[in-house]
Amino acid sequence: MARAVSNQRKAINTAVAWIIALLIFFPILWTILTSFKTEAEAIADPPSFLFFNWTLDNYTTVQARSDYFGHFWNSVVISVGSTILGLIIAIPSAWAMAFVPGKQTKNVLMWMLSTKMLPPVGVLVPIYLIFRDVGLLDTRFGLVIVLMLINLPIIIWMLYSYFREIPGEILEAARMDGAGLRSEILYVLTPMAVPGIASTLLLNIILAWNEAFWTLTLTAANSAPLTAFIASYSSPEGLFYAKLSAASTMAIAPILIMGWFSQKQLVRGLTFGAVK
């Protein structure tokens, strides 16, 4: 039976939710506002919230000083590339774990998750040396590989929990209908899992887009994505808050817009399997 919730209770819940949401959003809002201030206003004490001289100078300076679109393109290639490569590997893996589990499947899944608990700096030296020796340093391909490997456990876990919700009988029906493994995955499983694959894709693009540790350590001029573009505004000569904010706003804007339009899909993907 549904619990009755009083109107007063609903109003309080809504207010609390708004306050939490604003608290979370405030730093982003502040960054965006700061990006329209002059450097002097950006560090003014007390800070001004809305009543300052709005200016687009920071954006023109940032665009003139560094190649935003070059970094943007690198971010797109690295995040989309690593996610698609990850999906190509993860779909058959998740299929195997969901539909023909072996005795060790659970352990393999846990082991994959455990790699996410390892601090990335722990494997920095070996990966750096390998990348140096095989000539992958400062290449987009190198970053695609490393980000794919880092996010692969999450991709497999998400797809695994999605696939587990698909009735096995439908795949058995495909087998009875004469489908081999390739046809079964291509014509039956993948189209049925499109919502799950889409939310996995979106979430991993966001994760890869925002990844800073590896993108900062393994790139220089050629393949640096937007994370490196932001970092370049924190220079030894001092912090330029307004320009840094403009760079940050330009870096997060594309992914924020994508996230906004796909939030329904994302939430569904993240909560899938929680309730049947």
Add this chain to the structure above:
Amino acid sequence: MGQITLEKVTKSFGDVEVIPPLDLTIEDGEFCVFVGPSGCGKSTLLRLIAGLEDISSGAIKIDGSDASDVPPAKRGLAMVFQSYALYPHMSVRKNIAFPMKMAGVSQDEQNRRIESAAKALNLTDYLERRPGQLSGGQRQRVAIGRAIVREPAAFLFDEPLSNLDAALRVGMRLEISELHERLKTTMIYVTHDQVEAMTMADKIVVLRAGNIEQVGSPLDLYKHPRNLFVAGFIGSPKMNLIEGEAAARHDAKTIGIRPEHIEVTEAGEWQGRVGVAEHLGSDTFLHVHDTGLTDILTVRSTGEMGLRHGDCVSLSPRHDQIHRFDASGLRMA
């Protein structure tokens, strides 16, 4: 052709043996029903034949050739699942076409077979719909359509009607029987409903705990149940099983008498009081207490009987219809 032979087939899951060594032959064109209570291994047996489960030992032969290691896609069998197992992202037309697409059938031939199956199954108006837009009965028809177009050596049905309501179930039962008459293809049908088994089968295989208890025609099983389990399982309402003095008078440990073989008479052999009386119009089922034979004796009388709860009745069993069983539960000659 579709003769299916099981030779010493066994199936174990880990240490648990669910199918002990089992031999069975299903003849070409036969309608064979596997029936038994839940967990008796009937669905497992069907899945072994389909190739969806691997046998632990023995051999499965289809038309004489060993198919034990042949993958399901290559066995030439079609299966209809309890949950219909339609592809939700495809239209009815594409669902039916899928096995033909996998087999590389030409587009013209695909269309011809789809049209013909849709016509036979009353699906012509629904070909462009998705399974989610169909009723349970229509979905089951699509599943059957998908099986028909493959022109398989045999059809395997895994409790295909158990998700349908009672009225639809009767209709679909007739449709499947008619389909068998028309196609004359081997059909293996799994059900726990003995009415389905009795009405559809050429041959019934009664299973319990993975063992075959009896194989025979519906009437053979009805008239000559090999043991107490089959006697109790086949027939609705269930056969009355009576032990004690009444059985001893027939030199048996247990005697069985079907409800329809007990008559309500003026001065019968057995006396009792009516507990629940179920008036179906065509028949009356009486559940009679205090007979001194068994807790409740079920009696089936043709037509309406004006008996109510608490009425005293006098009953006469038809002696030529009494089944005798020994101490081990086996039928006595």
